[in-house]
Amino acid sequence: GQQVMQIPQYQHVQEGEDFTTYCNSSTTLSNIQWYKQRPGGHPVFLIQLVKSGEVKKQKRLTFQFGEAKKNSSLHITATQTTDVGTYFCAGPGGTSYGKLTFGQGTILTVHP
Amino acid sequence: GAVVSQHPSRVICKSGTSVKIECRSLDFQATTMFWYRQFPKKSLMLMATSNEGSKATYEQGVEKDKFLINHASLTLSTLTVTSAHPEDSSFYICSASLGYEQYFGPGTRLTVT
Numbered sequence: 018g019q020q021v022m023q024i025p026q027y028q029h030v031q032e033g034e035d036f037t038t039y040c041n042s043s044t045t046l047s048n049i050q051w052y053k054q055r056p057g058g059h060p061v062f063l064i065q066l067v068k069s070g071e072v073k074k075q076k077r078l079t080f081q082f083g084e085a086k087k088n089s090s091l092h093i094t095a096t097q098t099t100d101v102g103t104y105f106c107a108g109p110g111g112t113s114y115g116k117l118t119f120g121q122g123t124i125l126t127v128h129p
Numbered sequence: 130g131a132v133v134s135q136h137p138s139r140v141i142c143k144s145g146t147s148v149k150i151e152c153r154s155l156d157f158q159a160t161t162m163f164w165y166r167q168f169p170k171k172s173l174m175l176m177a178t179s180n181e182g183s184k185a186t187y188e189q190g191v192e193k194d195k196f197l198i199n200h201a202s203l204t205l206s207t208l209t210v211t212s213a214h215p216e217d218s219s220f221y222i223c224s225a226s227l228g229y230e231q232y233f234g235p236g237t238r239l240t241v242t
Contacts, residue, residue, distance in 0.1 A: 048229070059222055059233040060173065103170075107231075110175060113186065115161055115226030119173045 021108050023120030031128050036093040038123035040106035047109055049082060049089045050117065055102040063091075096127045131157050131227045135234035142213055142241055149209045150237045152179075152223030158203035159225035164196075167220045167236075179206040179223075213241040 023040045030036050040049065048067045052060040064073055066082035066089060073080045079092045093100055103122045110116035132155040142148050152162055160181045165173040177198055178186040185198035197209040210217055222236040 050229075050231075052231075059235050060224075060231075061233070062230045065229055105172065113161060113178045115224075115229075115231060116163065116175070116178060117231060118175070121172045124170060 021120040027124050029126045040089045042087045045086050050107045052105045131232045133232045133234040139238045147211045152206045154204045154225045162206040162225045165222045215241045
């Protein structure tokens, strides 16, 4: 079945530094979604990318979808302590609408 | 935005007993809901797809007789962990779709003693 690999597993940064997490799929994805899970919380939808080569920005967050639609990245500029959490990418997980296959997640720690 | 609730948020039960977890979509209808299991600092593992009015679809390796799912209405799905054992202790999260976004419940922390 489809696998979505995400790296790195952990990332520690000083506040103000940039952060990037990468997601790779073994197959072409029709779309990719990104979620954030705060410590002790539940995943919250951030964005969906659909088009080849698409780039979307949300304030300090930049999301990219590769030309081949097999990889994606999330880049945070000038991290803040509020960015702490686990960032997951997720691709379509099958025929059921809404079914997702999640990457392993990247746990981001921001040191003040 | 759409809200999904789960109840209970935490439960401790004795080995051999059964526990029911409820997942509700509060302000929208969901014909499909999903149940995940998450271990500490790990990803979400999809357990099953809950379909309103029909049988749930289980992922490979998930025992359907152990994890009973019922989706009796468009706003409620329940997951019952039967004959729970300590290895079933985990964080269980449900989600429901609204458009292409998944809205997750706050999760249920199950501890089996």
